[in-house]
Amino acid sequence: MQQVNVSAQPREKTGGKGAISSVLGQGMVPAVVYGGEKKPVPVMVVEKEIAGVLKFGDNALIKLKYGSEEENVIIKVVQRHVVTDRVIHLDFQRIRLTDKLKFKVHVKLVGEPQGVKLQGGVIEHAMREFNILCMPTEIPKEIEVEVAGLNIGDSIRVRDVKSKVEITDDPNHIVVSVIAAKEEVVETPLAAPGAAEPEIVAAKGKKDEEGAAPAAGAKPAAGAKPAAGAKPEEKKGESKK
Structure with missing residues (x-):
């Protein structure tokens, strides 16, 4: 640098x-x-x-x-x-320019994985920076990691990264991987338990009510025809013939 x-x-x-x-x-x-x-x-x-x-x-x-x-x-x-x-x-x-020192550097991913471009996968960038050991005059601005060849299920670990400086992180740590995309499941809402169905009222209810025979001993409404088979009401003072 x-x-x-x-x-x-x-x-x-x-x-x-x-x-x-x-x-x-x-x-x-x-x-x-x-x-x-x-x-x-x-x-x-x-x-x-x-x-x-x-x-x-x-x-x-x-x-x-x-x-x-x-x-x-x-x-x-x-x-x-x-x-x-x-x-x-x-x-x-x-x-001192003659002493190796520890630094942190940014990890830059290069390329588009085949698993993302052609297979519909998703890239997971697990490590965003590396810990390195080098001379102060050798500090890289960033370390590039090529990912274009990755398919679904592939990953790159620290040990796979090519660098001019020493990376001191665990060699087995995963830097980046490509995984299958998760399908989103839309759940159908369930009806509340014990919910009653709405009561259906027949449209003919009113008509039936109007044409119903009056209860025993009750007079029919004014102007209403007596029910079939019912005797007409006798008027007071009218004698039977």
Whole structure:
């Protein structure tokens, strides 16, 4: 990885939100340099400059210049504002270019698996980053994993990955695999237990009610014809002939 030059300035005020806000208000980012046999040194760097460095990734190799000092460092910790995502603090770790160090690098999948393209399978990307061991000058930006030849049921493990640096993860860990797509089963809702069926009312109910014979001893409604076989009501004062 190419080394990037970054200039820093000594930072006198440290600690507290007020000190951090003061530095950020100047368009700078507060930081600290530590590691090795030297004491930690509080510094601040130009915000726009460090934003450009972060585009190289978390493992950017930096030559940091501050005062009369010039040191090889990497960015160990990046603190960001929880709302704005603005960088509000950095930790620079001193390193020696002749020592192998541990880093984390992004895993990039290359190609479209045959099992997805032609067989309707689904790709499962299990490992998103690798732990590696290498010289600081050999840090890759990412490690590519070719997946075009995978069919349904195939997988790639850590031991199968070809890389110029040493991957220290468990060799048996699955990096990526292709599995058969699961069919979605739509369940038919069941009727609630004990639910009663709606009562059906006959349309002729009203007609039957109107044509029904009156109960014994009851007079028929005015204007209504007596039921078949019923004797007409005798009027008072009318004698039988």
